[in-house]
Amino acid sequence: MTRxxxxxxxxxxxxxxxxxxxxxxxxxxxxxxNACQTQSYGPEARGxxxxxxxxxxxxxxxxxxxxxxxxxxxxxxxxxxxxxxxxKRDGLLIVDxxxxxxxxxxxxxxxxxxxxxxxxxxxxxxxNVVGLGLLVGLTGVVTREALxxxxxxxxxxxxxxxxxxxxQAGFDAADGLLDAHRRKG
Amino acid sequence: MTRxxxxxxxxxxxxxxxxxxxxxxxxxxxxxxNACQTQSYGPEARGxxxxxxxxxxxxxxxxxxxxxxxxxxxxxxxxxxxxxxxxKRDGLLIVDxxxxxxxxxxxxxxxxxxxxxxxxxxxxxxxNVVGLGLLVGLTGVVTREALxxxxxxxxxxxxxxxxxxxxQAGFDAADGLLDAHRRKG
Numbered sequence: 001m002t003r004x005x006x007x008x009x010x011x012x013x014x015x016x017x018x019x020x021x022x023x024x025x026x027x028x029x030x031x032x033x034n035a036c037q038t039q040s041y042g043p044e045a046r047g048x049x050x051x052x053x054x055x056x057x058x059x060x061x062x063x064x065x066x067x068x069x070x071x072x073x074x075x076x077x078x079x080x081x082x083x084x085x086x087x088k089r090d091g092l093l094i095v096d097x098x099x100x101x102x103x104x105x106x107x108x109x110x111x112x113x114x115x116x117x118x119x120x121x122x123x124x125x126x127x128n129v130v131g132l133g134l135l136v137g138l139t140g141v142v143t144r145e146a147l148x149x150x151x152x153x154x155x156x157x158x159x160x161x162x163x164x165x166x167x168q169a170g171f172d173a174a175d176g177l178l179d180a181h182r183r184k185g
Numbered sequence: 186m187t188r189x190x191x192x193x194x195x196x197x198x199x200x201x202x203x204x205x206x207x208x209x210x211x212x213x214x215x216x217x218x219n220a221c222q223t224q225s226y227g228p229e230a231r232g233x234x235x236x237x238x239x240x241x242x243x244x245x246x247x248x249x250x251x252x253x254x255x256x257x258x259x260x261x262x263x264x265x266x267x268x269x270x271x272x273k274r275d276g277l278l279i280v281d282x283x284x285x286x287x288x289x290x291x292x293x294x295x296x297x298x299x300x301x302x303x304x305x306x307x308x309x310x311x312x313n314v315v316g317l318g319l320l321v322g323l324t325g326v327v328t329r330e331a332l333x334x335x336x337x338x339x340x341x342x343x344x345x346x347x348x349x350x351x352x353q354a355g356f357d358a359a360d361g362l363l364d365a366h367r368r369k370g
Contacts, residue, residue, distance in 0.1 A: 028205075
């Protein structure tokens with residue numbers, strides 16, 4: 001891997017900017033790569049669309065924005081509608097089955113991310129970390145150890161264990177998908 | 186301000202990569218700007234040269250690397266020798282008076298950053314945060330509040346107060362320089 005482009009999209013308040021920051025931090029601090037983070041909000045930050053772009057490269061990053069995402073995580077229908085078309089042809093699309101009802105046929109890994117977050121931690125706000133665990137578990141864009149360290153470092157005080165549980169649930173969901181894929185051959 | 190380029194240089198182990206991360210975090214999470222972080226090490230990470238580049242922009246970042254730094258913080262002689270020539274003509278140069286004996290005449294703000302760190306916190310390792318406080322206090326590239334939040338969020342567990350004290354010492358040193366500048370007219 002050299003250049004890898006990730007987009008995280010959801011509604012304001014779903015923590016996609018923080019998730020992007022954690023991913024960049026895992027890349028920079030723990031995997032010693034380079035990272036660019038850019039973000040944009042919808043017309044209104046609260047409730048509106050919110051998306052975070054993270055470009056990671058072992059080499060110099062020549063252009064800091066996502067051109068065609070290698071991986072897209074979306075926690076909202078609007079995010080899916082807006083950004084799924086910009087994914088690479090063989091890019092990875094992960095959608096939250098709870099919030100995203102319509103996704104491109106045959107392409108999306110639809111996982112009940114929000115429900116997993118609620119069942120694992122009792123707090124749906126940890127869906128962003130579950131989603132990160134899924135994305136990194138499936139892609140290996142950063143190491144699991146690097147992501148674990150970044151989540152532990154960046155979780156609000158007192159919520160470290162909660163967030164690490166959410167992360168592990170994301171890794172487990174990724175392993176479940178990988179196993180199912182292997183069994184299918 | 187739109188685009189602003191910062192370079193932080195020192196030796197491996199002086200925490201310049203972490204300082205870059207904290208600055209980017211302040212920009213992204215708390216000031217809602219975009220940031221790119223790139224880093225490079227000398228031939229050997231430990232002991233060798235280590236530098237971190239942070240590009241911050243309210244708009245889209247068109248090129249993620251430092252072209253000509255607006256501000257340069259150096260904690261080592263080698264960092265100063267190597268990077269001071271690449272500073273903008275009116276760029277800000279901050280050097281650690283303890284470690285940097287030769288700096289471009291008439292250009293450098295020479296501040297005993299390492300000594301301030303030791304006197305304030307008892308730990309010279311906090312020099313990176315003192316330096317960040319100086320740089321941000323003088324430039325306002327991110328708000329002081331944003332930087333405070335980022336330092337608090339990113340300091341290793343149990344060292345938050347220590348690092349916030351180091352940061353405040355950096356702000357105070359910046360205020361001292363600004364006052365002296367004003368008095369000179």
